[in-house]
Amino acid sequence: MVWLFAVATGLIVANLYYAQTLIGPISRATGLDPGAAGLIVTLTQLGYCLGLLFIVPLGDLVENRRLIFISLVVCALALVAAAVAANPLVFLAAALCIGLGSVAAQIIVPFAAHLARPEERGQTVGKVVSGLLMGIMLARPVASLVADALNWHAIFVLSAVVTIALAFLLRARLPQRQPEGGMHYFQLLGSMWHLLKTTPVLRRRAAYQACMFGAFSLFWTCVSLELTGPNFGISQTGVAIFALAGVAGAIASPIAGRRADQGKSRSTTLIALLLGALAFTAPLLVDAGRLANLAILVCCSIVLDAGVSASLVTGQRAIFSLPADVRSRLNGLYMALFFMGGAIGSSLGGWMFAHHGWHGVLLTGLVFPLVGLAVFTTEPRK
Template sequence: MTIEPAPCEIPPEPAGIQRWLMLLLAAACGLIAANIYYVQPLTGPISASLGLPSQAAGLIATMPQAGYGIGLLLVVPLGDIVENRRLSIAILCIAALALIAAAAAAHASTFLAAGLFIGLGSVTVQMLVLYAAHLAHPAARGRVVGHVTSGLMLGIMLARPLAGFITDAMSWRAVFIISAAVMATLAIVLRIALPPRQPARGAGYGALIASMWPLIRRTPILRRRTFYQTCLFAAFSLFWTTVPLLLADRFHLSQTGIALFALAGAASVFAAPIAGRIADRGQDRPATGLAMLAVAACFLLSGLDLPTSKAGIAILALAAILLGAGVTGHAVLGQRAIFSLDANLRGRLNGLFMATYFAGGAAGSVAGTWSYAHGGWALLSWTGLALPLLALAGYCTERQPAPASAGKA
């Protein structure tokens, strides 16, 4: 037995969620997702301030990601059995308290523990994406998820340069103080703005978690979409982990220049709502192939013998935009596909989807660092190109669905 989505007709306009609420959810997702990435450019100042040895400094960026991964598997599925607004706000409050603890930390161990809970609390973004999917009209779900996801991706892309600018102007502790205040305010706003949503009553927490593995076995759409997005997000992480090194080594950019380059890459977030609209029109299959080709084109472009001038930086920026557009676009296509399944399973399906491709991103970061250290940017480009090509190979084996069972993989 497999889980399949039901076909639906496309209304002329999105229904089921007001535009202001959709924009609020998009902004909230961006602000919350940024919490995981603020620490990445601040590893040096934080480790120096807290006396963390250089060989352990990588834990500063790792702990929020580890907490986020744990939350995806153990917290996000609760959205299938716990009232969604109450759950979202409770987890967001955990993030706010953890941010305060990080800002006040006097010892490295305290900061690392706070980082774990910052990541755990930040899984609120996935609950809000689910919230948007539940509120959206079924035939406008792709558009709504696309708009909310664009906010999430914008937060990820802007977090690093914003953290650098705040630290230069004040201190690294100010980054966490400001974000804690934003999270507390956001919790109040969401408490007022979001309507309550009580999912259907189901089994207890243990049975909920135990049901996740069978979901993978009987949901081919989940397996395929997770595989594709894991390959693409690994390529994304591989690129963004190492491109600052290339910009500093070959183009001699300062930290401010690298931050501005990251801002240019943020232009790709506009692919999310476009992908959602395409999926709502039933064109998700060609859009999937196009997303993979965009990621492949990134590494073909960036692997060229780039001139060490503004032209070379411009080509690299174009490659970054193609990469972000492909990865963001497919994330929306993937979530739209799994959200078309049983509404009572969305928390678990989304938790599995996100946790798996998030792990792929961690693997991509490791592969990027290794490739750049052993073969420079040339080896990194070939490694990066292999990932979307692997996804394309899987995509080419996907059978065309019959009209009566759209979405079957």
């Protein structure tokens, strides 16, 4: 069941990232202004944030398997709309709906935590999140390879087919989980504000991950533009090979989960934030020619992805240690808050690249983990 959860979350969340390395061809095909290209990723993440705030909390109220199925059907329809979009407004509306439907992944993660034994919860969540992160990291190279072999429309068609097949598979295989409930939908939403005010660990973990995910989204939104530009002149297949290197960062997830189970969340968080800062500092300080600069970017992508993975798992382990009857709401708030950081990062990245180039992107990206480190200094040691 853990393998099923991991594969499912990876396939679902990949839908958020197929467009990330294709913003150039999508912008040209739909007539989107280059300075607004970051909106392709930003609106997908905004839709995801809205789904996390208004759909994922239903996991504490309605039967989880049915909620997952409906979300995936919505996502598949939005993917079809993106594939046939001929103007920017249609594509951006479809991107928003892809984000809304993809929140099924964040209904599955607390589902896995609910089924796991308390002493193994961090490791279980780490394994499921490894699948989720593999989906994020593999989405970019897969999209680039498919676009090179066919066209950018094809990846959305293929993903729609996979998503609808996954919807029926999960409906057949997942156990039923009917929460106790006890409140109506608007009471449920109202309780989220109370949870945010009264759960300091949620606020702190969301702040760390918002900084890390903002840096992550900014980097991966812009690096394909830099790689295919005049400095490197790499094809979409080359971008795919580059993006595959980032997959190595997913190995940090189970390691971070195990360390969190051992009570080492504080040191794991510090390491994750330092890795994020290092990923942007190295290319700013070193300029040693085309091949050396490319090698540095490959290493930085692995380091950044490892830091983001470790921070995410450590945060979810802390949140899933809280009472089971509020896990879906806590997870929805956590993911929504840090995806807002991601949306800010991707939109800033597109604008910075258009107006200040890659150097401006790196300086902006460095600010995110530095803010996270500043917040970390206020964390009590106990």
